[in-house]
Structure formats: C-alpha cells, structure tokens
Amino acid sequence: xxxxxxxxxxxxxxxxxxxxxxxxxxxxxxxxxxxxxxxxxxxxxxxxxxxxxxxxxxxxxxxxxxxxxxxx
Amino acid sequence: xxxxxxxxxxxxxxxxxxxxxxxxxxxxxxxxxxxxxxxxxxxxxxxxxxxxxxxxxxxxxxxxxxxxxxxxxxxxxxxxxxxxxxxxxxxxxxxxxxxxxxxxxxxxxxxxxxxxxxxxxxxxxxxxxxxxxxxxxxxxxxxxxxxxxxxxxxxxxxxxxxxxxxxxxxxxxxxxxxxxxxxxxxxxxxxxxxxxxxxxxxxxxxxxxxxxxxxxxxxxxxxxxxxxxxxxxxxxxxxxxxxxxxxxxxxxxxxxxxxxxxxxxxxxxxxxxxxxxxxxxxxxxxxxxxxxxxxxxxxxxxxxxxxxxxxxxxxxxxxxxxxxxxxxxxxxxxxxxxxxxxxxxxxxxxxxxxxxxxxxxxxxxxxx
Numbered sequence: 001x002x003x004x005x006x007x008x009x010x011x012x013x014x015x016x017x018x019x020x021x022x023x024x025x026x027x028x029x030x031x032x033x034x035x036x037x038x039x040x041x042x043x044x045x046x047x048x049x050x051x052x053x054x055x056x057x058x059x060x061x062x063x064x065x066x067x068x069x070x071x072x
Numbered sequence: 073x074x075x076x077x078x079x080x081x082x083x084x085x086x087x088x089x090x091x092x093x094x095x096x097x098x099x100x101x102x103x104x105x106x107x108x109x110x111x112x113x114x115x116x117x118x119x120x121x122x123x124x125x126x127x128x129x130x131x132x133x134x135x136x137x138x139x140x141x142x143x144x145x146x147x148x149x150x151x152x153x154x155x156x157x158x159x160x161x162x163x164x165x166x167x168x169x170x171x172x173x174x175x176x177x178x179x180x181x182x183x184x185x186x187x188x189x190x191x192x193x194x195x196x197x198x199x200x201x202x203x204x205x206x207x208x209x210x211x212x213x214x215x216x217x218x219x220x221x222x223x224x225x226x227x228x229x230x231x232x233x234x235x236x237x238x239x240x241x242x243x244x245x246x247x248x249x250x251x252x253x254x255x256x257x258x259x260x261x262x263x264x265x266x267x268x269x270x271x272x273x274x275x276x277x278x279x280x281x282x283x284x285x286x287x288x289x290x291x292x293x294x295x296x297x298x299x300x301x302x303x304x305x306x307x308x309x310x311x312x313x314x315x316x317x318x319x320x321x322x323x324x325x326x327x328x329x330x331x332x333x334x335x336x337x338x339x340x341x342x343x344x345x346x347x348x349x350x351x352x353x354x355x356x357x358x359x360x361x362x363x364x365x366x367x368x369x370x371x372x373x374x375x376x377x378x379x380x381x382x383x384x385x386x387x388x389x390x391x392x393x394x395x396x397x398x399x400x401x402x403x404x405x406x407x408x409x410x411x412x413x414x415x416x417x418x419x420x421x422x423x424x425x426x427x428x429x430x431x432x433x434x435x436x437x438x439x440x
Contacts, residue, residue: 009383016379028376031369035380042387054394055167059406071256071404
C-alpha cells in the first residue's frame with residue numbers, strides 16, 4: 001500500500017514541479033518541495049500505522065490545561 | 073497579488089461575504105447548544121456586539137488599501153515579528169480550513185452515507201476548492217451569486233412548506249436564559265461564526281470600488297446573519313424543545329416535510345445547501361491561504377503552491393479531530409478561543425500599533 005502511495009505522490013509531485021524548474025524560480029521550488037514533502041511524510045506515516053496527535057484535540061487541551069478556558 | 077490579477081465589484085464582495093456566513097448548517101448545533109430556543113435572538117445580539125470589530129477590519133483595509141493581511145503585518149510589525157504573526161495566521165487558516173472540510177464531511181457521513189469514509193467527502197470538496205482557487209477570485213465571486221441565491225431560495229421554500237408545522241408557542245418564554253449564559257453564547261457565536269468574516273481582509277485589495285467596501289461588507293454580513301436567523305427561527309418554530317436533542321437540528325427540521333412520494337428524499341435540499349455554502353466558504357479560506365503563503369514567502373506566482381497546499385490538508389484530514397463526538401466539543405473549546413484571538417485581539421492590536429506608528433511618523437515629519 002505504501003508503495004502505491006509513493007508512486008502516486010511522485011506522479012503528482014512531478015506534475016507541479018516542472019513549472020518552477022523551467023522558469024528557474026528557485027525560491028518557489030524550495031517552498032514547493034518543503035510543503036509537498038511535509039504532506040507526503042504525514043500521509044506515509046499514517047499509512048504505516050504510526051499514531052500522530054489530533055490537531056484540534058491538542059489545541060483544546062492547551063486551552064483547557066494551560067489557559068483554563070473550556071466550555072465543558 | 074501574484075498570479076491572480078482578478079478584481080471583484082462591491083456587489084460581488086457583498087454576495088461573497090453573505091454566502092460565506094451562510095455556511096452555518098454545521099455551526100447551528102453549536103449555536104443551539106449555546107442559546108437553546110433563543111438561538112435566533114442570540115444571533116442578532118451577537119451581530120450587534122460584533123459590528124464594531126467589522127469597523128476595525130474596514131479601518132485596516134482603509135489604512136493599507138493595496139495590502140492584504142500578511143503584507144499589513146509586515147508593514148506594521150516589521151520583518152521578523154510580522155513574519156512570525158503571518159505564519160501563525162496561516163497555520164490558523166489551515167486549521168480553520170480543515171475544520172470546515174471535516175465538519176461537512178462528517179455531517180454527510182453521519183446523516184446520509186454512513187459507509188463512506190469522511191476522507192472521501194473531504195477529498196471531493198478539496199478538488200472542487202482547488203479548481204475554484206486555480207481560476208482565481210473572480211470565479212469564486214461569480215460562484216457566490218449562485219450559492220447565495222440557491223441557499224436563500226431553498227430556505228424560503230422550506231419555510232413556506234413547513235408553515236403548517238410552525239408553532240409560535242415554541243418560542244415562549246423568550247429570553248429566559250441567565251445573563252452569564254447569554255454572554256458565553258454570544259462568545260461562541262462570534263468566535264466560531266461571525267468573526268470568520270475577518271478572512272476577507274485577505275481579499276479587500278482585489279475590490280475595485282474602494283468607496284463601496286464598507287457598505288458591501290456590512291450588507292453582506294447582515295444578509296448572511298439574516299439567513300442564519302431564519303434558519304434558527306425555522307428550527308425552533310418547527311421542532312421546539314425537541315431541537316435541543318438534535319446533533320443536526322436543520323436536518324431534523326427538513327425531515328418534518330411531508331411531500332407525497334418524494335418524502336424520503338427531501339433531505340437532498342439540506343445536502344445542496346451544505347454543498348454550496350461550504351464549497352464557497354472553503355474556496356475563500358483556501359484562496360486566502362494560497363495568497364497568504366505567496367505573500368509570506370514573496371513568491372512570483374502562488375499558483376505553484378496549489379498542489380502542495382492541497383496535499384498538506386489532505387494529509388491532515390484524518391488528524392483533525394479524534395472522533396465525531398469530539399468535533400462538537402473541540403469546535404467550542406478550541407476554535408472559538410482561537411477565533412477570538414486571531415479575529416479580534418490581533419486585528420485590534422494591529423490597528424492600534426498602526427495608528428501609533430502613523431502618528432509618530434507624522435509628528436516626526438512635522439518636527440523635521
């Protein structure tokens with residue numbers, strides 16, 4: 001499953017990366033690669049079954065435990 | 073503004089902001105939780121309390137007519153602090169986008185297609201949003217005309233069809249909730265619903281008629297809020313206290329319709345409403361995210377970020393909230409407070425700092 005995902009991601013990534021390379025927009029290319037890699041790694045970690053924290057739950061915990069703000 | 077040189081008129085801004093606020097089907101349960109059968113009254117009170125903040129956004133737009141929020145941060149707070157605040161804003165926009173993807177996806181799964189995973193709904197929403205954002209602000213503005221009209225016509229039609237089941241005594245006694253509960257309800261409605269209009273600060277530089285921005289935005293907010301007041305009135309008038317036990321009050325209200333053989337499929341109206349309103353709202357948020365990221369990194373074209381900025385939220389859809397029950401709870405325990413910080417506290421601070429800097433600069437000029 002993870003290999004299928006890698007192939008799909010590589011295909012999608014290659015489709016978008018051509019424009020900045022052709023136009024020699026190196027800053028755009030770096031931002032593209034960083035955000036794309038971040039998304040890809042997160043997807044692959046989930047496919048591999050690794051538990052990651054839930055975003056909104058963590059923010060709720062921060063407000064509840066640190067700032068003592070809650071509607072419960 | 074990078075790749076998109078599109079411009080929108082004042083009327084389009086009005087319809088866009090109204091459509092943006094119409095996407096409240098998933099917020100109504102939050103408002104009902106907060107205000108019970110006085111939900112419609114609390115929406116009106118919240119609008120009155122929130123209006124001064126709209127003037128804060130308008131004043132910021134007036135002081136920096138050619139700049140979006142990210143550029144305003146750069147100019148007001150300077151390089152490092154401005155960039156840090158802008159990065160926080162973009163993270164918040166991403167979280168808001170995720171919540172606005174997950175909520176309708178979960179609504180669809182829970183109420184209509186229980187065997188379909190939420191990610192499938194979210195992905196289909198995201199692809200549509202990607203298409204809209206790729207075509208630019210003009211396309212989103214043109215779509216808002218359809219979204220606005222369809223939403224209003226559907227609700228008016230449902231209202232007329234349900235008039236027979238509408239019981240005025242369901243509203244009585246009016247405003248019997250304690251003041252402290254009114255305050256907390258108003259905070260919820262403003263923090264998670266009304267103040268989201270703040271995101272239009274990212275779009276104001278695209279408006280052609282600068283003089284008409286104030287009128288257009290105020291009219292749009294009023295129309296969007298009126299739509300939700302009508303929804304609230306409809307739910308209370310038809311369901312009464314029964315509404316308090318519903319996770320999707322509007323859905324339960326529409327189920328009361330009895331229309332011969334198509335009775336069992338009348339909920340398609342709710343799906344249409346949900347689809348059009350959340351599509352427009354998510355398009356605006358995603359467009360703001362795209363323009364914001366482009367401005368933050370000073371890119372020559374934000375279009376290059378379309379694919380990575382679609383992939384990143386896709387990878388986070390499953391990580392947004394842990395369970396369906398947590399969505400409601402998390403919405404009021406995190407996004408309400410985040411909304412108050414990002415939509416009210418920070419813009420007010422930005423306006424005060426900008427005003428002080430402008431005064432100091434003017435005095436410096438006079439002294440010289």
